[in-house]
Amino acid sequence: MSLPHAILGFLNVMPMTGYDLKTQAFDRSVAHFWPAVQPQIYRDLARLEAAGHVRSETEVQRGKPNRRVYHITPAGRTELDRWLRTSPAVPGHREPFLIQLFFGAGLANSELTALLQAQRAGHQARLDALQAVTIPPPAPADVRRQTLTRLTLDLGLHLERAYLNWLDDALRTVAALDPAPAPAPMTDTDA
Numbered sequence: 240m241s242l243p244h245a246i247l248g249f250l251n252v253m254p255m256t257g258y259d260l261k262t263q264a265f266d267r268s269v270a271h272f273w274p275a276v277q278p279q280i281y282r283d284l285a286r287l288e289a290a291g292h293v294r295s296e297t298e299v300q301r302g303k304p305n306r307r308v309y310h311i312t313p314a315g316r317t318e319l320d321r322w323l324r325t326s327p328a329v330p331g332h333r334e335p336f337l338i339q340l341f342f343g344a345g346l347a348n349s350e351l352t353a354l355l356q357a358q359r360a361g362h363q364a365r366l367d368a369l370q371a372v373t374i375p376p377p378a379p380a381d382v383r384r385q386t387l388t389r390l391t392l393d394l395g396l397h398l399e400r401a402y403l404n405w406l407d408d409a410l411r412t413v414a415a416l417d418p419a420p421a422p423a424p425m426t427d428t429d430a
Contacts, residue, residue: 246260247311250309260275261275271392292314340409348414374388
């Protein structure tokens with residue numbers, strides 16, 4: 240998935256500023272599976288506007304800075320529709336922590352346990368945040384959209400629970416390991 244298509248999706252629901260896209264759209268709905276940073280949103284808005292997929296207008300406000308509001312164009316809707324009908328490849332999975340664990344045989348069990356516990360705390364915090372998300376009952380015209388929103392939230396909840404279960408198993412496994420061997424001392428030939 241690309242950030243520009245997510246932006247088009249949000250602008251297809253309603254016009255927004257770049258700030259609103261970040262704080263009202265991404266942060267309050269899809270951040271658990273597609274986070275966005277403000278500078279990238281503005282860069283992609285500029286690219287989308289140059290491509291004719293969005294247009295902007297300046298909204299003058301009294302006593303406040305002017306706002307630049309973005310609207311999806313017919314060409315943007317066509318691009319969004321094309322993208323929605325294209326099946327994406329299954330993404331690769333990169334997990335820096337798993338690289339640490341994979342090569343962590345020289346670490347003491349206490350060090351491995353600390354790494355696992357830090358990961359567990361982070362995933363528990365994510366799960367807590369996802370469990371705090373409330374999806375209001377849908378209006379009759381919004382049942383379809385709310386159902387799809389619920390499905391994306393459900394996957395986030397399942398993934399975090401699965402990760403926590405795996406971390407609990409990993410903590411038990413590491414606790415049962417023999418201690419790590421002491422690292423071999425460096426010699427002059429190693430330098």
